[in-house]
Amino acid sequence: MPMEYSNPTSPDDKGPSPPPRTHERSEGHHQQQQQDSLPTxxxxxxxxxxxxxxxxxxTHLTMLGDRLYQKHxxxxVYINSPLCVSELDGDTDRIWYETDQRRPGEDSPQQEQLLGLDASLCLLQQIWKSMPFWGILGIGQGAAIGSLLSLLPExxxxxxxxxxxxGEALIQEAEQLVDAGDDWSCLHIIDPDVKTGTxxxxxxxxGGAVHKVSRNGEAxxxxxxxxxxxxxxxxxxKKMRQHGESQALALQNQxxxxxxxxxxxxxxxxxxxPPNVLMAVVAPKEVAAGGMKRRGPGEEGGGAPCPPEFLLRRDTRADLDAHGTSSRMHPEEQRKNNNNTSSNNEDGNSSSQPK
Structure with missing residues (x-):
């Protein structure tokens, strides 16, 4: 199964981490939440x-998501994995990891390697830190990586x-990894008609409650x-309110x-x-005030160019380049280059004169 890593370019499903998708808010409920002192x-x-x-x-959880938001x-929040496998009808199918069966060596048994798992976990950790989350809901591979995310100490x-x-298990140990109690609850839903190895x-x-629910071939x-x-x-x-945690989480959300x-x-x-200090053109070979150079062919390092909003307007650039158009070079850099050019010409003329 081929995988590709793509960069997000728009808030749709074609990048690894577009803006998280949430359920639509009705106008009346949105106004009601604005009147509350603290959102849930x-x-x-x-x-x-x-x-x-x-x-x-x-699409599968629309009815549940609308009811939870409007009433409670x-x-x-729906997140795309960073690993793309195919694109159909404008939507991109994705995976969280890919299983690679390694052939056993002479001294080692057959090993199973999960490709792309590190990239997926890194993305989820960044998203988890970016906004307050309460719990995790995952299906199939999503349940597997979600369970692993809940175990990470960081x-x-x-x-x-x-x-x-x-759900699938990514950890080989069969013993209980999370102590059931006030700080953790778990719900497992399995289809008895579908065989799962782990x-x-x-x-x-x-741990937690287990419910067997057959989908009967439904989509x-x-x-x-x-x-x-x-x-x-x-x-x-309800349990969170009993322990007085709702207000702290509401403050984090606010x-x-x-x-x-x-x-x-x-x-x-x-x-x-834009402030005047930002209305300067970064010289073509400069990418920061510290004098870092733009990376050329075969060179190490480099950086991003100046944002177009902060470029000096072309009508304010007096000097023209070799093609007769307004130069993108800052006036200070132009003066330096002109001085250097004059000095080089003088040195050249003096060296060409006979002794």
């Missing part, structure tokens, strides 16, 4: 299965619960399965929203009226 701020990270995408998972202020704050649908081990590792998820998931999430919200709004306003203000 309960976000659940939703991870799609292999050969699927964020938009595909959102709980937001399902992922803070830790997820309060996990919902694993047709799903039983995932249940042993994370999406049955109403019974959605009701089980919804009831579990509401129970977690701070995140304020930071986002502030960043957008600052960027908009600078673009509309």
């Amino acid at each position: 701020g309960l976000r659940i990270l939703c991870l799609h299965d292999a050969n699927s995408s964020a938009s595909g998972l959102k 202020g709980i937001d399902l 992922v803070k704050p830790r997820a309060k619960f996990g919902i694993f649908i047709q 799903g039983g081990r995932l249940i042993q590792q994370f 999406g998820y049955s109403k019974k399965a959605l009701n089980i998931i919804g009831k579990f999430i509401i129970d977690q919200k 701070l995140h929203i304020v930071e986002q709004q502030a960043s957008r306003l600052i960027a908009q203000r600078i673009a509309e009226n």
Whole structure:
């Protein structure tokens, strides 16, 4: 199965990490939340299965997501994996990792290597740190990498619960890895008609309730399965309120929203009226004030050019280049080059004179 790493270019499904997809907000509910002193701020990270995408998972969970948001202020956030496998009808199928069976050597048994797992975990850690999340919901490969994400010590704050649908285990140990208690709850939903090699081990590792729900060949998820998931999430919200954690999470969410709004306003203000100190053209061979050089063919290093919003307007550039057009070089650099050119010409003339 070929994989490719692509860079995000637009907020759709064709990049590894476009803006997270959330359920649509009705105008009335949005106004009601604005009137509240604190938003609930309960976000659940939703991870799609292999050969699927964020938009595909959102389609299957639309009814559940709308009900959770409108009645309980709980937001399902859908994330694309960074590994693309195919594109069909404008949507890109993705995987979180690929299994590579290595042939056994003389002294070692057959080994299984997961390609792309590091890239997927790195993306999820960045997303987890970028906004406050409450729990994880994953299907298939999404459940597998979601369970691994909940075990990483550097992922803070830790997820309060996990919902694993047709999950797979990535860790070989069969013993329980998470102590069941007030800080962790887990729900497993499995289809008895589908055989999974490692799903039983995932249940042993994370504990929690197990429900067997048959899909009966349906493309999406049955109403019974959605009701089980919804009831579990509401129970977690009630338990969180009993422990007094709802206000702290709401404050984290409010701070995140304020930071986002502030960043957008600052960027908009600078673009509309850039400060004079930024209205300079970075010389073609310079990429920073420290004198770092733009990378040339075969050279190490390099950097990004100056944003076009901060370039000196062409009508203010008096000097012309060799082609008769306005130069992109800053006037200070032009004066330096002119002085250097004059000095070189004088040296050349003096050296060419007979002694």
